[in-house]
Amino acid sequence: xxxxxxNGRDHxxxxxxxxxxxxxxxxxxxxxxxxxxxxxxxxxxxxxxxxGQAIRSCITPISAAEGKRITTIEATTxxxxxxxxxxxxxxxxHDVAQCGYCQSGQIMSATAFLKLLPKGKQPSATxxxxxxxxxxxxxxxxxxxxxxxxxxxxxxx
Numbered sequence: 663x664x665x666x667x668x669n670g671r672d673h674x675x676x677x678x679x680x681x682x683x684x685x686x687x688x689x690x691x692x693x694x695x696x697x698x699x700x701x702x703x704x705x706x707x708x709x710x711x712x713x714g715q716a717i718r719s720c721i722t723p724i725s726a727a728e729g730k731r732i733t734t735i736e737a738t739t740x741x742x743x744x745x746x747x748x749x750x751x752x753x754x755x756h757d758v759a760q761c762g763y764c765q766s767g768q769i770m771s772a773t774a775f776l777k778l779l780p781k782g783k784q785p786s787a788t789x790x791x792x793x794x795x796x797x798x799x800x801x802x803x804x805x806x807x808x809x810x811x812x813x814x815x816x817x818x819x
Contacts (some may be wrong), residue, residue: 664724668693669737679725683717684708686724687734695735695766699798706797709767710734716774735766738773746773748817752810760801768797772811776818784815 666673668691675690687693687710696719699707703718710719711733712726738746749772752758759765775793779785785793790811791804799807 664728666724666727666732667730668732669734670731675724677724680723683710683712683719683722683724683727683732687719687732693734693736697763697766699764699767704798705764706767706771707764709770709797711738711770711774714774714777716771735770738770743773745776745814745818748814749773749776749810752814752817756806756810756813758803758806758810760799760803764797764799768794768799768807771797772807772814776811776815779815782819785812787812 664675664677664679666675666686668687673691675686677686677690684696684698687696696710697707698720699705701720703721706718708718708720709716711717712722713730737743739750741747746769749769753765753769771794787808790808794807794811
């Protein structure tokens with residue numbers, strides 16, 4: 663039995679400790695907002711936050727998360743997270759999503775990045791590109807992603 667803190671709630675799961683966080687979220691807890699992409703931590707579709715840091719849940723075992731806070735797209739975009747709400751609003755405003763499959767991972771990476779910025783700092787395009795480099799969008803919406811991240815940063819002031 664492993665106890666996980668997911669989106670502020672304790673969950674006890676009877677799963678092998680080597681099970682990736684992704685499959686525990688999706689298959690055991692029914693939280694399907696986090697997506698499976700490549701299974702090798704290369705595409706970023708499975709990005710969640712572990713104690714505030716963006717991680718790839720497809721390769722991170724639940725044993726690494728015990729006693730730490732896991733935050734998923736569900737909590738990041740529910741309106742209770744100021745930065746997540748700003749990123750989500752910018753995504754909608756700039757019509758970022760095309761097929762949408764990678765977008766939960768993109769939003770999670772963008773949110774983690776903006777939370778690390780000093781208050782009031784406006785990131786450059788180069789900084790945004792570097793922060794988002796681990797997330798692949800098969801539809802190629804990178805320009806809209808960059809504009810949305812910059813807009814969210816501006817909104818957060």
